Amino acid sequence: MKLEQSSLTSREILTPIVSVILALLVGAIFILIVGENPIEAYRVLFSNSLVGMDSIAATLQRATPLIFTGLAVAFAFRCGLFNIGAEGQLYVGAMAAVIVGITFSGLPKVIHLPMAVLAGMAAGGIWASVPGLLKAKLGVHEVINTIMMNFIAYFLTDYLVTGPFHGGRWTPETARILPTAELSRLLPPSRLNTGIIIAIAAIIIVYIFLWRTRLGYEIRAVGFNPTAAEYGGISISRNMIMAMVFSGALASLAGVEQILGVHGRFIQRFSPDLGFMGIAVALLGKNHPVGVFFAAVLFGALRTGAAAMDRLTDVPRELVVIIQALIIMFVAAEELTRRLMQRRRRA
Amino acid sequence: MWDYLVYFVNATVLAAALRMATPLILTSMGGIFAERSGVINIGLEGMMLVGAFTGMLTSYFTGQPWLGLIGALLAGALMGLVHAVASVTYKVNQVVSGTAINIFAGGVTVFLLRWIFDVAGTSPAVSRLPVVTIPLINRIPLIGPIFGTHNIMVYMALIIVVLVHIFLFRTVWGLRLRSVGEHPKAADTVGINVFLTRYLAVIVSGAMAGLGGAYLSIAHLSRFGDQMTAGRGFIALAAMIFGKWTPFGALGASLLFGFANAVQMRLQELGIPSQFVQMVPYILTMVALAGFIGRATPPKAIGKPYEKE
Incomplete structure (x- = not known):
């Protein structure tokens, strides 16, 4: 890949496709283990996630937070940073958004909603700036610090949702946000909301x-070759901190969308590993915004179809979690897929 | 003041701290093996989970918790093998491979639990490893109530720490393993097989994490529950870092984190939210990495796949 290149090469598109096929094939073994027909199970899975308006809306709804976390991971990666803290960033972002969403009454929606969204982004950005700073100033690897900060975020939000902002009766959740802070539903009965529009805008x-901007070029230059970038007068540390802040702000939007658009309140540990799945989405999308979109839709479809497959066949819905893990492994093992493709070409 | 201290530091709390530290001790030893050979293992959490599940499953079908322990060890080793194949042979980014293993473990254990037992959440009860009383130590005042009576795995973990220390710092194999993690090219030049060393280290790493998981399902408790490791693999990782990648350091950190866990209920009574106590291990690790309390420096070649020229 070259620094200037903004579109994906054919091999960069082919590798993810081969990886998905491989993952579905290995997934088929698990379906056979439970004594079901893989073709039938996959037919149920995909026909219930990609066919018909309701299914597509549900798939897009599940894809929305993954677009944000996928973009977050991809963005940091373009600067050579591995942000595996998206999960924590989305929790603090969600918490900040919900606090604004329940606290400020009497505001018109045009002010209240953007305020809640921006509060979430600010919280996520600040949260991510800590590992960014530690990396830039002290050279501490961001991977460990982002992992540690995930747990700090879980416990911090656990405390806030059961303590000062507890609003449920028995359940660990906050009060409902005011209607002026809600992301409107687009296609009821699905929970698809205007968050998808923010997601596409973010892409x-x-x-x-x-x-297309100088700042973006600098961030990519640092990721591409930090030494060369520094010779060219680009500050490594400034760009690293900035990349983490933007990455955290993007990740937080996943939490913001879940709270303001889906749940309407902060529920303790609401995220089904959206941050970690963002890593898979970014990898599968080759760290490209457009790739991230398609990868997120695929993962959204898997999650949506899993519920139907669970109901209509004997295959537990966790099959799709296994498939997602396999996709990560295969996409990351570029050498493996490359060899497989070469073998086919030779044959 | 003295009363307060006794309330927090007494035999009951310290014995509980040791029990809570045990899975961390075992798993952090696994972390040390992998990372000392130059391979990051953030898949410890998933390896633990698979170990916990397999330990329960084997104990359930055989009625023999000792076989469960072996099953957990082998299952963890298998996950280690996967991590080794991916990160050593196919040069997959080690963090990515570890993440994939964690996600896989979370999926496959629930998948199998639901398929085999047709339950969601918790497995049936299985027989677990015995609680033993050490005859003489048991009688010593102060020490006795803390160390005297525990599940046998607690003692195993302590012995393993000593063995890992001897292996790493007193044997030629340990020296080779460390040299591979510090300077693989130099190790290769003197005839050490870098790939084989890393494979073995990562497999052992998985096996240890598997034992750590087994402690949860067939020693401390006698059943498996969804996501029952609950982040302990990551705390073990933190303990390894806080202990500066040494067995006794990781032991100390595990005990400290176990202690934090054991006193959180009592601190809650004083109005200190338990969540803030639970944050302590992670905050301490970040502080240590940043160099504020004796800088923690990872092995030099960590995270870099080795390319033979």
């Missing part, structure tokens, strides 16, 4: 930022 903004 476009990230693309333009990374490939």
Whole structure:
């Protein structure tokens, strides 16, 4: 990959496709183990996630937070940073958004909603700036610090949702946000909401930022070759901190969308590993905003179809979690897929 | 003041701290093996979970918790093998591979639990490893109530720490393993097989994490529950870092984190939210990494796949 290149090469598109096929094939073994027909199980899975308006809406709804976390991981990765703290960043972002969402009454929606969203982004950005700073100033590897900060975020939000902001009766959840802070539903009965529009806007903004602005160029230059970038007068530490802040802000939007658009309140540990799945989405999407979109839709479809498959066949829904893990492994093992593709070409 | 101290530091709390530290001790030894050979293992959490599940499953079908222990060890080793194949042979980013293993473990254990037992959440009860009383130590005042009576795995963990220390710092194999993690090229030049060393280290790492998981399902408790490791693999990782990648350091950190866990209920009574106590291990680890309390420096070649020229 070259520094200037903003579109994906054919091999960069082919590797993920081969990886998905491989993962589905290995997944088929698990389906056979439980004594079901893989073709039938996959038919149920995909026909209930990709066919019909309700299914597509549900798939897009599940894809929305994954677009944000996928973009977050991809963005940091473009600067050579591995942000595995998206999970924590989305929790603090969600908490900040919900606090604004329940506290400020009497505001018009045009002010209240953006305020809640921005509060979430700010919280996520600040949270992510800590590992960014530690990396830039002290050279501490961001991976460990982002992992540690995930747990700190879990416990911090656990405390806030059961303590000062507890609003449920028996359940660990906050009060409901005011209607003026809600992301409106687009296609009821699905929970698809205007968060998808923010997600698509984020894809476009990230693309333009990374490939059409000076700041974006600097971030990519640091990720591409930090030594060369520094010779060229680009500050490594400034760009690393900035990349983490933007990455954290993007990740937080996943939490913001879940709270303001889906649950309407902060529920303790609401995220089904959305942050970690963002790593898979970014990898599968080759760290490209457009790739992230398609990868997120695929993962959204898997999650949506899993519920139907669980209901209509004997295959537990956790099959799709296994498939997602396999996708990560296969996509990351580029050498493996490359060899497989070469073998086929030779044969 | 003295009363307060006794309330927090007494035999009951310290014995509980030791029990809570045990899975961390075992798993952090696994972390040391992998990372000392130059391979990051953030898949410890998933390896533990698979170990906990397999330990329960084997104990359930055979009625023999000792076989469960072996099953957990082998299952963990298998997960280690996967991590080794991915990160050593196929040069998958080690953090990515570890993440994939964690996600896989979370999925496959629930998948199998639901398929085999048709339950969601918790497995049936299985027989577990015995609680033993050490005859003489048992009688010593102060020490006795803390160390005298525990599940046999608690003692195993302590013995393993000593063995890992001897292995790493007193044997030629340990020296080779460390040299591979510090300077693989130099190790290769003097005839050490870098790939084989890393494979073995990561497999052992998985086996240890498997034992750590087994402690939860067939020693401390006698059943498996969804996601029952609950982040302990990551705390073990933190203990390894806080203990500066040494067995006794990781033991100390595990005991400290276990102690924090054991006193959190009592601190809650004083109005200190338990969540803040639970944050302590992670905050301490970040502080240690940043160099504020005796800088923790990882092995030099960590995270870099080795390319033979």
